[in-house]
Amino acid sequence: MTNKNKTEFEQNWSKFRMPTWEEDISRNHDTLKPFENSSAPCDIPIENFKLGDFLPKELLGGKSLLEFIKKDHYPIPATTDREGYNPNFDSRYFLTGLSDYLKIATTAKKYDVDIKSYFDFGCASGRVLRHFCAQSEIQDLWGSDINGRHIKWLNDHLPERLKVIHNSCIPHIPIADNSMDVVSAFSVFTHIDTFETAWLAELYRILKPGGLCYLTVHNDDTWKLLQNAGPENGVLSRFRQIDPNFDELLMNDIPKERRCFRYTPVGPYRALVLHSNDYLHKTWGRFFDILEIRGKAHGYIQSVLIGRKK
Template identity: 40%
Template sequence: MRHLLCHETSADLWAVDINQRYIEWIRRFLAPSLHVFQNSILPQLPLEDNSFSLVYAFSVFTHIDAFELAWLAELRRILRPGGMAYLTIHTERTWNSMNPNRALYHDILIMKDYIAECRVCPEMFRSPMPRERMVLSWQTAAVNNAILFHSMDYIRNTWGRFLDVIDIQLEGHEYQDVVVMRKS
């Protein structure tokens, strides 16, 4: 966001996050011209239809479980025709590259006793991803957390019903892959 602010001083930029601490940080340290608000887990943004030419979500769809498709519909609603979406994901490539050198690997193993979907162990990453949409979720304290992995076929076939999948860039954002999509 701060890089966009440096290069496009006249751009109408918005920032949305579910975490109030991040919203407060943005308000404190980034340009006051930035429109910022906190959203909820529900896919209902107080924004006009067809109002954005670009939406990006870094490490968002890697954590959305229950409302994933509804959020894609919401992004479709707010994107202008021809508008682009840049969304990071974990794919089967991410799954296959999991190893002790990755922080995500350790994050998952630390929570192994709380993850109900499958038996979590280091060996699981030595096998192909078992489902086209793999959800690892856990409930600790008052927070429900999830880490998701999607097959590229799932992205093309399921997400592609909402927006055109232009490209899936492997490791497009550090270890996460990027889905580039366009609203028809």
């Protein structure tokens, strides 16, 4: 056989290897590649920060944006180390994280929860957690991710009062029962294809009775946004790439049951997931009293489910 007729694997077989068991259930467990961070927000010129729709002014609670910026001395992770959030727009990356932090703080206040402990599941390199470190006095801060490189970034750059865990795709969060006031997961259940209820049960277990969960989903509101979206919408094009029949599906109501669209056949963190409101009430509602499902509350397309531990 000539080289031309060989598959990519046949031509390059010596560069490929079987994943180790750690890679099969997590990512980057022994990363050593140095980080190429950007400057800390306090060192970025103020004129680079434009509130826009990233951060509604009301969320600042009467404070000036500069006050928040000056408190943040941590570097900003490189675009490649922040899960695609605001590529090459460091100031916007800061603002989207600040916005999510302030939304959690105002939600906790609304539901009378005093945050003394907080856990961010699938926290990546701390887009939201960095603000808990820089803007609050909360001492009991936790984060976890399936990607060991993010965990290394957090250990290298954020203060010691934050405890970070490299978890695997097999549901287990090594945090004590009934210990967290608030848990969050931004754009995580929108990707977890397997063992969802076991992860929910873990979040339920670690929350204090009456504690809040703040979890983003692709739900009925997302579905309507997708139905009206133009071809430039990134999430819509991803769904279309994964499923060539997606447009046909989109002509109907959102599928009643949870639906996964897998984009890689192997490894964890491999799907886009849809959750109808009916499914959320039937399944997630067993763990949490669902207080609200807020449409378009994370990024342009995701909703936030706010629940209270039953």
